[in-house]
Amino acid sequence: MIQIPSSFWLNADEIKFPDIKLALKEPNGLIGIGGDLSVERLLHAYSNGIFPWYGKDEPILWYSPDPRMVITPEAFHLSKSLRKTINSSRFNVSVNTVFPEVMHQCQNVPRAGQSGTWISDEMISAYCNLYDAGYAHSYEVFLDKKLVGGLYGVALGGVFFGESMFSLVSNASKVAFAYLLQNSDYKLIDCQVENKHLESLGAFNMPRDLFIQQLKAFV
Structure with missing residues (x-):
């Protein structure tokens, strides 16, 4: 017990x-x-x-x-296939235009091995308040003007705390993640807990003590 x-x-x-x-x-x-x-x-x-x-x-x-799973822009692994997808201009990426919709998609999209979601209506309300206050942000991926992928999180100084991502078509969430890493000034992206999908993109485990040191330096 x-x-x-x-x-x-x-x-x-x-x-x-x-x-x-x-x-x-x-x-x-x-x-x-x-x-x-x-x-x-x-x-x-x-x-x-x-x-x-x-x-x-x-x-x-x-x-x-x-430990804490994190990624830095330097550690990001951009595969040839993902680079090709990004360069194809198939997707359009925006920031902070449909934050509530991104959260609702993260809440509702089925995930392998999960029977439900931890993103409650209470969480959506709370993070929308953070968004209104300027601390929460969304990265959104559109295909033919339809939202097909994205992620959201909280930003403090040089650290972006990733919360969740979703993808309705192949590679959409990876495109959002790549855009976050390649088009922002964040020095550290917090991925929270071990995730094989993010690990394939370069995320790695960091001892909590070191993570807290990095946090204090960048926030």
Whole structure:
């Protein structure tokens, strides 16, 4: 049975989190339970390497996993086939034009091995508030003026915290990811947890201590 320290239960009246060094090893990185998804708490969480991730009928759960999967522009692997797709001009890419639609697609697109989604209506409302405040961003891929892929996340300084991506046609999400890496000034992209799809594009695991050091340097 998992022993949850009493300090992990967050006070609704303050946004402070426990010391990140107290994060559990199993489930990997759990550091807080409860609180809310206010803009203030979310910004405080991300600036300290913490993000919310919870399922239906669960309280808000906050994580800072170790290791942390990240990617840098220098580490990005652009395959010949993806380069050909980008150069073909088949897709049009935009930024921050249909943020809510990107989130709804990420919520609704079926994913292999997953029976549901962690992107609740509550999460959509919270991140749309972050978008309105200028901190959340979406990268959108269109084919024949139809939204067919994209991603969204949170940006603080030189760090982009990727949250989710979707693809309705082959390579659409990869095109969005490539655009993010090649057409922005972000020094570090947070991919949160290990993902084979992103690993194939150059993402790698970084010890949490080093990730926090990088975060403090770039934010």
